[in-house]
Amino acid sequence: xxxxxxxxxxxxxxxxxxxxxxxxxxxxxxxxxxxxxxxxxxxxxxxxxxxxxxxxxxxxxxxxxxxxxxxxxxxxxxxxxxxxxxxxxxxxxxxxxxxxxxxxxxxxxxxxxxxxxxxxxxxxxxxxxxxxxxxxxxxxxxxxxxxxxxxxxxxxx
Numbered sequence: 001x002x003x004x005x006x007x008x009x010x011x012x013x014x015x016x017x018x019x020x021x022x023x024x025x026x027x028x029x030x031x032x033x034x035x036x037x038x039x040x041x042x043x044x045x046x047x048x049x050x051x052x053x054x055x056x057x058x059x060x061x062x063x064x065x066x067x068x069x070x071x072x073x074x075x076x077x078x079x080x081x082x083x084x085x086x087x088x089x090x091x092x093x094x095x096x097x098x099x100x101x102x103x104x105x106x107x108x109x110x111x112x113x114x115x116x117x118x119x120x121x122x123x124x125x126x127x128x129x130x131x132x133x134x135x136x137x138x139x140x141x142x143x144x145x146x147x148x149x150x151x152x153x154x155x156x157x
Contacts, residue, residue: 012043023052028062039075047084050075054093058102073103080114091118095125098132112142130156 019034031052038049054075060067076097080090095118097103105111115136118129130153136142137150 009043012038012041012045016043016045016049019049019052023056026061028056030062032056032062047079047082047087050079051087054079069097069102070104073097076103077105091122092124095122095128099128108136108142110142112136 015034016038019031019038022028022030022034035049035052035056038045039053040046043049054072056062057068057075058072073094076090076094079087080094094103094114098105105114112133115129115132118125119133122129134150134153137146137153139145
């Protein structure tokens with residue numbers, strides 16, 4: 001059984017390396033197929049595969065002639081929520097997607113939690129997060145309206 005497990009791990013590793021190789025050679029259909037096979041697995045490469053898939057969707061590489069920003073955003077969100085140690089800066093990518101209106105949270109509570117996390121933990125995004133938290137507290141988006149927190153954040157401008 002252990003040998004079978006090691007063989008599967010090696011197969012995912014080979015598949016991932018093949019995907020990266022194809023991506024670098026701009027054979028995006030091949031890389032898409034490799035990364036798609038890995039993305040829903042339990043492989044240690046699944047987050048890296050999701051990251052590459054997000055990039056392909058974001059830039060319309062090998063999927064279609066048009067970009068699919070929402071699909072890219074959803075892959076970034078998957079990575080963000082699972083917080084793998086090997087992928088850094090995913091918060092910044094998500095913030096950029098939101099700023100440019102390239103992706104949208106389907107759940108207001110999750111959007112609020114994301115902005116709160118950015119505000120507390122990502123200094124580069126603090127003002128962006130604060131502006132969104134002000135809107136959330138003022139309008140009750142993803143959280144109950146809170147005049148006190150709204151005013152507090154507004155005064156920090």
